[in-house]
Amino acid sequence: ERKEKFEKMHHQLITNVENDINNWETNHKNKDNLTEEEIMEKDDLTNRLAVLKELYKSFDEPGMILDCVVFNDGNEWKAVIDIDGSGDLRNSTVLSNYNVKYQYLKFGNDDQLNFSINIYDEGETLSIVTVAGSHGTHVAAIASAYYPDKPEQNGVAPGAQIVTLKIGDTRLGSMETGAGLTRAAICLSKLKCDLANMSYGEGSFKANVGSFCDLLRDKVVNETGTIFVSSAGNNGPALTTSGSPGGTTDGVISVGAYVASGMMEAEYSLLEKVPERPYTWSSRGPTEDGDVGVTIYAPGGAITSVPPYTLSSSQLMNGTSMSSPNCCGCLALIVSALKANGIPFTPYRIIKAIQRTSKNINNPMNVGLIQVENAYNDLVNFKDDKSQDISFKIEITECNNDRGIYIRDIVNANKTTQYTINVKPTFMKTEDKILNQQRLEFEDKIALISTVGWVRCPKYLLLNNGGRSFSVQVNPTNLDSGFHFTEILAYNTESEANPLFKIPITVIKPENKIDDSTLDYYYNNLKFGSGDIKRIFLNTPKNANIIEVILKSKSRDTNARFTLHSIQLLKQKCYKTYENEFAFSLNSTSLDETQEQKFVKCYPIVPNTIIELCLAQFWSSLGDSNVSLEVHFHSILVNNSPYGDIVLKESDFIDNLEISAPLRKEGLNLSCSLNTLTRNIKPSEELITAMKSRDVLPDSKQILQLVLTYEFKLSDSSSVTIRFPSLNNYIYDAAHEGLFINIYDANKKVVAYRDIFPKSEKLSKGEYTVKLQILSKSIELLERI
Numbered sequence: 001e002r003k004e005k006f007e008k009m010h011h012q013l014i015t016n017v018e019n020d021i022n023n024w025e026t027n028h029k030n031k032d033n034l035t036e037e038e039i040m041e042k043d044d045l046t047n048r049l050a051v052l053k054e055l056y057k058s059f060d061e062p063g064m065i066l067d068c069v070v071f072n073d074g075n076e077w078k079a080v081i082d083i084d085g086s087g088d089l090r091n092s093t094v095l096s097n098y099n100v101k102y103q104y105l106k107f108g109n110d111d112q113l114n115f116s117i118n119i120y121d122e123g124e125t126l127s128i129v130t131v132a133g134s135h136g137t138h139v140a141a142i143a144s145a146y147y148p149d150k151p152e153q154n155g156v157a158p159g160a161q162i163v164t165l166k167i168g169d170t171r172l173g174s175m176e177t178g179a180g181l182t183r184a185a186i187c188l189s190k191l192k193c194d195l196a197n198m199s200y201g202e203g204s205f206k207a208n209v210g211s212f213c214d215l216l217r218d219k220v221v222n223e224t225g226t227i228f229v230s231s232a233g234n235n236g237p238a239l240t241t242s243g244s245p246g247g248t249t250d251g252v253i254s255v256g257a258y259v260a261s262g263m264m265e266a267e268y269s270l271l272e273k274v275p276e277r278p279y280t281w282s283s284r285g286p287t288e289d290g291d292v293g294v295t296i297y298a299p300g301g302a303i304t305s306v307p308p309y310t311l312s313s314s315q316l317m318n319g320t321s322m323s324s325p326n327c328c329g330c331l332a333l334i335v336s337a338l339k340a341n342g343i344p345f346t347p348y349r350i351i352k353a354i355q356r357t358s359k360n361i362n363n364p365m366n367v368g369l370i371q372v373e374n375a376y377n378d379l380v381n382f383k384d385d386k387s388q389d390i391s392f393k394i395e396i397t398e399c400n401n402d403r404g405i406y407i408r409d410i411v412n413a414n415k416t417t418q419y420t421i422n423v424k425p426t427f428m429k430t431e432d433k434i435l436n437q438q439r440l441e442f443e444d445k446i447a448l449i450s451t452v453g454w455v456r457c458p459k460y461l462l463l464n465n466g467g468r469s470f471s472v473q474v475n476p477t478n479l480d481s482g483f484h485f486t487e488i489l490a491y492n493t494e495s496e497a498n499p500l501f502k503i504p505i506t507v508i509k510p511e512n513k514i515d516d517s518t519l520d521y522y523y524n525n526l527k528f529g530s531g532d533i534k535r536i537f538l539n540t541p542k543n544a545n546i547i548e549v550i551l552k553s554k555s556r557d558t559n560a561r562f563t564l565h566s567i568q569l570l571k572q573k574c575y576k577t578y579e580n581e582f583a584f585s586l587n588s589t590s591l592d593e594t595q596e597q598k599f600v601k602c603y604p605i606v607p608n609t610i611i612e613l614c615l616a617q618f619w620s621s622l623g624d625s626n627v628s629l630e631v632h633f634h635s636i637l638v639n640n641s642p643y644g645d646i647v648l649k650e651s652d653f654i655d656n657l658e659i660s661a662p663l664r665k666e667g668l669n670l671s672c673s674l675n676t677l678t679r680n681i682k683p684s685e686e687l688i689t690a691m692k693s694r695d696v697l698p699d700s701k702q703i704l705q706l707v708l709t710y711e712f713k714l715s716d717s718s719s720v721t722i723r724f725p726s727l728n729n730y731i732y733d734a735a736h737e738g739l740f741i742n743i744y745d746a747n748k749k750v751v752a753y754r755d756i757f758p759k760s761e762k763l764s765k766g767e768y769t770v771k772l773q774i775l776s777k778s779i780e781l782l783e784r785i
Contacts, residue, residue, distance in 0.1 A: 003061055010056045017049045064107065070123050076100065077119040079126055083107055098129070112308040121692045129166060132174035134306040136164070138317050139199045141305035143325040144332065153314075155304065156329025157336070163193055167200060171753040176200050178212065178731055178738030178756075179775055182695070182703070185215045189224050189698040194335050196220070197328035198230040199321035201243035202731055203574040207287040208403065210733035211776075213249045219698045221251035222391075223429035227335070227347045229253045229328040231320035232294045233283030237533050238565040238614040239483065239508075240575050241283040242293035244732035246324070250403075251347055251391060253331075253354075254293065257282040257300020257323040258361070258369055259619060267301050267316055270620060274530035277361070280563060280619045282320060285365055286485075286506045288569060290396070290404025296354055297361065297369045298327040330372045337376055345379065346428050349388040352497070353378045365485050365504075382497040387444060391426040392490075392501035397469075404504035405474060408569060408610055410539040413509040416475040421503060423490075424467030439465040446500065447491045454479060455505055457488050474505060481511040483535055510539040510610050517541065519663055523629040528560070531619035536629075537612055540568075543635045543662045544607045550630040551599040551615070553586035560586050560625045561618040564601065568611045574729065578606055586627065607635075635663040683772075685709035688782055691775065695737075703737050703775050706782040710770040719760040722770055731756050736782075738775035743768060 024042055028034065034042075067082040069089065080092045083105065095103050098116035106114045115130040131137065144160035147153040165184040168174035188196055204210070208217075220226050230246030232254045246254040257279045264270045279300050285293020301318035331350060338345050357375045358368025382388055395401040397420035407413050427438050446461040448470075456473040472488065488503040512518055519541060526534055540547070549564065562585070568578040584599045605611060617625055637660045659668070687707050695703035714720070727739055734756075741754035746767040754761075776782050 003059065006059055007056070010052065010059075014049065014052045014056065017045060017052060021045045021049065066128070068126055068128075070119060070126050072123060077123050079117050079119060081105070081117070081128070106308075112311065114308065120694055125692070130170070131307055131309075132166070132168040132170040134310050134315065135174065135199070135317075135321065136166075136168070137305055137307045138302070138315065139197065139321060139325045140164070142302045142322055143197060143329040145305055153304070156326055157332035160329070160332045160336075163187075163191060167198075169753075169755070172755055175755055175757075176202075176731070177740060178734060178736065179695075179740065180738075181212045181731075182215065182697075182737045182775070185212065185220055186694070186697060188220045188226055192224055193226050195227045195229065195328055195331055197325045198228070198245070199319075199324050201231055201233050201246050203233075203235070203241075203576045204244035204248055204733040205572055205574045205730065206733045207244070207248035207289040207291065208250055210244070210730075211735060211737050212732055213245050215697070216245055217249055217251045221347050222426065223698070225346060225428065227253070227331055227350050229255060229324050229331065231324040232256045234281045234319050234321075235283045235575075236279075236281050236565070237284065237563065237616045238567045238575075238579075238581075238612050239284050239535070240286060240288060240293070240567065240569060242285050242287055243283060246320075247283060247285065247293040248287050248289075248291070248732070250393070251351075252295075253327065253351060254295045255320060255324040255327045256284075256294040256297045256367065257318065257320045258297040259301065260299055263299060263301055264620075267303055267318075268620060270622070272622060274619065274622065277531045277619065278363070279318065280531060280533070280616050282323075285367075286404060286406055286504060288406070288575070289402035290399065290406035290504055290506060292365055292367065292404070292502075292504050294365070294367045295351065296327060296358055297363070297367060298323040298330065300326075302326070327370055330370050330375075333372055334376045334379065338379060341380075343380065343383050346389045348391045348428070349379065350375075352388055353382075356497070356499075364483065366487065378497075382495075385495050385497050386438075387442075387492055387495060387500060388497055389428055390442070393422075393424045393426050393467075394501070394503055395422040395424075396420070397422060404506065405472070406506045407474065407476060408506075408508040410510055410512075410514055410610065413476050413479075413507060414514060416473060416477060419472045419474065420469055421472050421488075422467060422469045423461075423463060423501070425463070425465060444500065445493045447493050449489045449491065450486070451489065452486045454484075455486055455488065461490070472503070472505075474507070476507045476509060479507060479509050481509045481537060483508060483537070508537050508610055508612070510537045512539050514539075519544075519633045521631040523631075525554075526615070526627045526629060528562075528615075528617040528625040528627060530617060530621055530623075533614060533616040535612055535614050536631075537610055538631065539610050540605050540607050541633050541635075541663065542608050543637070544633040545604055546602055546634040546636065547605045547611070548602045548630075548632040548634060549600070549613070550632075551584075551586060552628045553597065554626040554628065556587045556623065556625050558587060558623065560623060561621040562586055562599075562625075562627075563614075563616045563618060564599075565614040565616070566603075566611055567614075568606050568609045570606065570609065586625065602634075605633075633663065634661075634666060636661055636666055636668070679712070681710045681712055683708040684711050688779065695775070697777060701777045703777050704779055704782060706774045706776070706785060708772045708774075710772070711767070712770070713767045714763055714765050717762070717764050720763050720768075721758050721760045722754055723758045724772065727774070728756055728758055735778075736774055736776040738773070740773045742771045742773075744771070 069080045079095050080089050095117045097118050104114050104116040113130055115128055118127045140162055141155055143155050144157045145155035146158040165187055167176045167180035167184050169177050221228050230252050232247045233243030235241040245252055259279050260276050261273055264273050287293045300323035302322050303314050303316045306312055306315045353375045354370055357371050357378045359371050361369050394403050396405055405419055443464040446463050448457045448461055450457050454475050458470050461468055484507040486505050489499040490501045491498040492500045563583050565581045567575055580603045582601055639658050689705055691703045691705055739756055742750055743752040745751050752761045
């Protein structure tokens with residue numbers, strides 16, 4: 001609206017000047033006898049027109065500019081916002097912190113955007129808080145929307161009290177930041193909420209580590225006792241795609257997305273029902289360190305409330321962002337009943353109960369669908385079993401203390417290996433006297449059960465607070481190629497609430513053998529129905545750096561929607577590093593009836609590493625499909641580099657390029673371009689200071705900030721990407737508490753905001769300043785950076 005108002009006003013100004021110029025021309029037809037004053041008048045009009053046209057063309061919407069007054073009335077800090085820009089505050093609403101009086105206003109009737117305020121640091125900081133999108137409102141409504149007059153619109157646990165903690169940064173399009181996450185965890189610890197839902201997450205390089213994950217696991221869950229529920233991620237259907245923190249952090253309930261029969265009619269209006277199952281895109285385990293990755297499934301779609309600014313009362317959304325609050329709402333019902341009946345509970349007890357009583361959905365990793373009534377009855381039945389309040393930390397010595405055994409390399413998939421399992425109980429943090437007594441009293445007689453013949457384990461184990469170690473033997477040599485999952489189940493012989501803990505074991509066995517030189521693979525008559533998934537695992541040949549995939553459909557007249565998802569895992573790398581995903585449609589004929597329709601893709605791969613080729617017919621794509629698949633490996637090396645990129649340093653000179661194709665003959669179309677200039681810039685300033693009151697951790701440690709200043713100059717307009725390689729792409733597994741980047745022009749105007757993910761920005765010619773803020777509780781870490 002502001003832009004429209006500007007353009008309307010500016011257009012009138014331009015029109016007025018053009019009329020003035022026309023009038024001047026009419027009054028000065030004889031230009032031979034112009035006075036100096038008349039010439040200056042014409043020049044002034046011409047320059048005014050040029051400036052107005054340039055301003056009209058280069059208008060930059062700055063957003064709202066609000067006058068704000070913050071004051072203390074003797075009891076509390078308050079604020080007044082000049083919403084209409086009149087400067088007259090006499091009739092304006094005086095606002096308190098939202099958690100004091102729950103006040104909120106809207107910026108205007110046109111935008112219908114609500115906001116509230118928070119005041120920090122003795123009036124130094126006024127935070128005007130509004131939503132970064134419709135996602136959060138939708139999530140909250142799934143969990144606990146309450147419509148007394150329209151109960152059919154209620155959430156799972158209508159009327160549950162909600163505390164909103166904003167972690168998405170509006171400047172970044174709602175992307176979460178380390179600072180936002182850390183502040184939310186600090187608030188959770190202070191408020192001691194019964195439950196928390198987090199419908200956010202990203203891929204991580206390493207599971208169960210990082211400043212935020214440590215804070216979540218050790219303080220929010222284990223010390224405060226908050227039941228923390230989080231989305232598993234929407235990055236399936238390939239394996240090992242569960243995100244952080246939901247799928248990777250001990251003590252957090254990771255929720256996958258399930259589509260039930262009733263949802264297909266009521267929400268998606270399908271022509272016919274298809275089998276119930278997890279959504280095609282729901283992330284799968286195991287995690288890179290062998291944990292299951294998904295705790296439970298819950299319905300992953302809903303039509304419910306969205307914010308007023310959308311000018312809609314409801315919207316259909318689907319994702320694990322929706323299944324997570326559904327699960328959280330289910331747990332709110334359970335917790336409410338437990339509280340009403342005076343039955344104590346802990347996060348660990350809740351996790352065991354929902355897993356033990358879940359509905360079997362034939363999931364290959366034994367993850368079930370949440371069942372509220374069964375879980376509650378289970379909690380009532382075993383309310384006196386103290387072992388249910390204990391979590392068990394699993395570490396595999398030979399796997400860098402991973403939480404499970406995950407064999408995904410061709411060597412270990414073809415030999416017998418013995419592993420050392422370390423099990424140690426983790427108790428809820430409480431007073432030292434009580435905690436020590438719990439530790440002293442704990443001693444369980446455990447029966448260990450392997451459910452498959454290719455895994456051997458001891459029969460019995462006596463486990464106390466000191467923990468125990470034992471050996472497990474895994475022999476996958478006789479397994480068929482493909483995905484294999486099992487668990488060693490630990491049963492408390494003196495309890496019926498079992499299993500007490502599980503040790504997950506995953507084996508990925510490729511089709512080809514060690515030193516197999518096969519380059520071409522053919523799969524015919526692959527049968528698919530709605531939601532069906534087929535996984536092919538191949539160990540990529542030595543020197544292979546390109547894969548070619550060809551898909552064809554047979555006996556199908558209508559389009560079927562498919563996903564091809566391939567992943568290679570490397571140590572200390574996020575699964576997204578070597579991930580490729582393509583969505584496409586297949587039928588039996590192309591537009592040209594003489595040609596067979598096919599889907600062809602070529603993309604880079606890593607040699608001598610197992611690749612998963614996951615092919616899925618989308619869950620809502622109706623009808624059966626018959627598909628043929630071809631896989632061809634290629635290798636094109638440039639100066640013996642398998643990836644083909646050439647980096648020239650300032651002093652380098654290339655007199656020739658050596659191109660080779662070691663696997664087979666290849667046809668090449670060569671081209672070369674210098675398209676990226678990389679410059680390393682040292683900081684011109686560095687400063688470490690303490691943050692403010694919002695950034696004090698539950699253990700009373702103050703978070704510090706390191707601000708590094710960088711300066712650069714552009715001689716021409718360019719697309720610029722600011723990178724900090726050792727810090728980029730780390731958020732949940734980062735050792736620090738946060739990172740943020742501001743880019744300023746020569747006038748100190750912020751022209752861009754950036755976070756952990758590098759992104760290009762179109763910048764004009766000129767001088768620029770970059771300020772990098774790194775947050776950490778450790779001054780030693782900041783000094784090393």
